[in-house]
Amino acid sequence: MRIIFFAGKGGVGKTSVAAATGVRAADQGCRTLIMSLDVAHSLADIFDLDRGLLDQGRGRPVKVHPNLWIQELDIQEEINRNWGDIHHYLAGLLNTTGLNEVLAEELAVLPGMEEVSLLLYINQYVRQRRFDALLLDCAPTGESLRFISIPTTLEWYMKKLFKLERTIVRCARPLAKRLTDVPLPGEDYFNALERLFSRLEGVDRILSDPAVTTVRLVTNPEKVVIKETQRAFMYFYLYRMSIDAVILNRLLPSGIREEFFSDWLTSQGRYADLARGYFHPVPVLPVNLFKGEILGSERLAALAAELYAERNPLERFFEEEPYRLTKENGRYRLQLKLPFVVKESIDLSKVSDELILRIGSYKRHILLPKPLVSVKTVAARVDPPYLNILFGGIDS
Ligand SMILES: Nc1ncnc2c1ncn2[C@@H]1O[C@H](COP(=O)(O)OP(=O)(O)OP(=O)(O)O)[C@@H](O)[C@H]1O
Ligand SMILES: [Mg+2]
Numbered sequence: 001m002r003i004i005f006f007a008g009k010g011g012v013g014k015t016s017v018a019a020a021t022g023v024r025a026a027d028q029g030c031r032t033l034i035m036s037l038d039v040a041h042s043l044a045d046i047f048d049l050d051r052g053l054l055d056q057g058r059g060r061p062v063k064v065h066p067n068l069w070i071q072e073l074d075i076q077e078e079i080n081r082n083w084g085d086i087h088h089y090l091a092g093l094l095n096t097t098g099l100n101e102v103l104a105e106e107l108a109v110l111p112g113m114e115e116v117s118l119l120l121y122i123n124q125y126v127r128q129r130r131f132d133a134l135l136l137d138c139a140p141t142g143e144s145l146r147f148i149s150i151p152t153t154l155e156w157y158m159k160k161l162f163k164l165e166r167t168i169v170r171c172a173r174p175l176a177k178r179l180t181d182v183p184l185p186g187e188d189y190f191n192a193l194e195r196l197f198s199r200l201e202g203v204d205r206i207l208s209d210p211a212v213t214t215v216r217l218v219t220n221p222e223k224v225v226i227k228e229t230q231r232a233f234m235y236f237y238l239y240r241m242s243i244d245a246v247i248l249n250r251l252l253p254s255g256i257r258e259e260f261f262s263d264w265l266t267s268q269g270r271y272a273d274l275a276r277g278y279f280h281p282v283p284v285l286p287v288n289l290f291k292g293e294i295l296g297s298e299r300l301a302a303l304a305a306e307l308y309a310e311r312n313p314l315e316r317f318f319e320e321e322p323y324r325l326t327k328e329n330g331r332y333r334l335q336l337k338l339p340f341v342v343k344e345s346i347d348l349s350k351v352s353d354e355l356i357l358r359i360g361s362y363k364r365h366i367l368l369p370k371p372l373v374s375v376k377t378v379a380a381r382v383d384p385p386y387l388n389i390l391f392g393g394i395d396s
Contacts, residue, residue, distance in 0.1 A: 001126050001212060002030075002133045002314045005148075005241070008218035009228045010140035013249040013287075016294050016303060017218050018137040019046045019070075023297055024304035024313045026068035030132040033061055033069045033125065037118060037147055038139035041072040048296040065297055069131075071121070078117040085192035089185050115147045116154075116200070123203040126212075133314055141232045145362065148239045151204035156354075156365045158197050166190045210242035214316055218247045219275065221268040226275055233279065234340050235362050237322040244317045246279045247307065248272055249287045278339075282318045325369070332372055332391040339385035348389065350378045355389065 006018040015036075022034040036043045047064045059074030079087050125131055138144035169184050207213050215236050219229040229246065236243055251272065252265055276284050287307050294303055304313065311317075324335045338359070347358040353373045355366040375391040382388075 001129065001131070003122070003126075003136065003206070003213040004133070004244075004314070005136045005138055005144070005213070005215040006218055007138040007141060007144045007215055007232060007236070009220075009225050009232075012218045012220050012225060013247075014218045015042050015046050015137050016300070017216070017247055017249065017287075017307065018135050019043065020294075020300040020303035020307060021313045022068050022070075022133075022135050023065065023300045024308060025133050025135070026065055027301070028312065028314075029067065030314060031067050031130070032133045032135060033071060033131045034135045034137055035118065035121065036070070036072045036137045037115070037144060038137065043070045043072055043137060046295060046300070073114055073117055073121075075114050075117075078114065082117055082120060082196065083113055083192075085188040086196075089189045115150055116196070118147070119150060119203050120196075120199055122206065123200060126206055141228055145232070145235050145239070148207065148236070148241060149362070149364070151200065151207065152239070152365060154197060154200065155204060155367075159367075162190075162193070162197075208240040210316070210319060210321060214242045214244035214318075216245045216247055217243060218249055220250045221248055221271040221275065223271065226271055226278070229275075230278055230340050231360070234338050234359070237337050237339070238357070238359060238362060238364055240322050242316075242318075242320065242322060243279075243282050244319070246275065246282055246284045247287060248275055248284050250289045251286050253288045285317075332375070334366075334389040334391070336387045336389070337385055338387045341382060341384075341387055343380070343382045346380050346382075346387065348378060348380050350375075357389075 004018075004021065006014045006021070008014050015038075018034055022032045025032045034043060044062070047070065049062075049064065059072065059077040061069035061071040063069050122134060122136075125134060138147070169190075173184050217229050217232055217236075219225050233243060233246075252261055252268055254265070256265065272284075272286065285307055287303065290299070290303070294300060307313075320337065322337045326333050326335065334355075341359060345360050347356075349356045350368075353368050355368055355378065357364050357366060372391050377392060379390045380387060381390060
């Protein structure tokens with residue numbers, strides 16, 4: 001099984017590149033599923049399928065080509081399939097707070113439900129071996145980072161808070177009943193959460209296993225887009241995902257002679273060089289701007305031909321682990337690859353068995369292996385492109 005995320009800023013060409021990769025992989029004989037992680041689905045549009053504006057195939061995989069399926073989640077269908085008791089409790093809660101029943105049903109969708117449903121599918125498909133490749137067409141950067149942070153956040157919640165919350169609620173229920181009409185979650189709610197969590201088990205390992213999962217960042221040769229790509233590059237590493245290519249989309253073909261485009265040609269050339277420097281040694285794959293919109297399998301195959309040439313699109317183009325734990329002179333060092341990170345933006349603390357690392361607006365809880373739990377002091381040192389976390393103080 002091979003899993004590839006296509007991520008990047010809004011509008012850079014993620015869906016087109018994911019779809020093109022799917023067409024190419026399917027042509028090679030791999031059973032390939034492209035899943036849309038974006039609530040504003042546009043996969044079906046890019047395949048130019050003849051179907052209704054709001055038709056999402058009931059959120060199931062739809063075959064679009066021999067060996068190729070697309071899947072666009074439908075949150076209402078997912079609620080019926082996966083979120084029954086949890087949704088029921090939330091809707092009841094909103095209802096007692098004064099919302100009418102229909103509205104409460106509608107609003108009882110928690111942020112993250114759709115993403116967790118997707119993780120459930122990923123886990124299920126990997127176990128069933130129903131597909132050889134899963135290609136994930138991501139939402140714009142911020143949301144896709146939230147998506148990949150969900151497994152660690154959930155693991156943390158289940159380990160640290162779930163049991164406590166359940167016990168508190170159990171103890172408080174008789175009292176709360178006398179004092180207020182607002183219902184506390186019942187055992188059904190907690191059981192449902194527990195079941196859901198057990199179905200997610202292992203998904204974090206799949207996503208952080210570089211032999212299975214890699215990220216391809218799609219970008220354009222423009223300053224603002226490249227800046228966002230640099231941040232995404234760092235944050236994906238923070239969440240332990242391997243990046244195996246940067247796709248530089250929409251380059252103006254160099255043959256264009258029109259006066260109007262000359263500034264664009266110069267600045268694109270400059271940013272393309274910068275991008276190669278920034279992301280080295282991860283390969284940067286260029287794609288020219290096409291003459292028209294890229295719609296339908298044939299045009300997508302042309303995009304794939306330009307992007308991958310003779311290469312197998314499912315190959316790992318670059319291999320390096322984002323994290324490495326080593327021991328030197330009796331002291332442990334956790335080395336994280338975090339290019340572009342600056343010391344001032346790092347906030348590090350250790351609480352019993354976990355390390356809390358905050359970089360900019362993203363925070364990650366790293367559960368530590370046993371030998372590190374008892375070490376009292378931790379220190380960070382930036383050695384570009386690495387962040388070294390030293391257990392037991394800084395080296396002299
Ligand atoms: N190399 C290219 N040449 C010409 N048009 C392109 C190219 N790449 C993408 N496009 C066009 O740009 C538009 C946006 O592409 P696409 O939907 O793939 O971007 P996206 O990153 O998925 O956007 P969103 O963030 O909204 O999901 C589409 O109309 C697509 O056909
Ligand atoms: Mg898209």
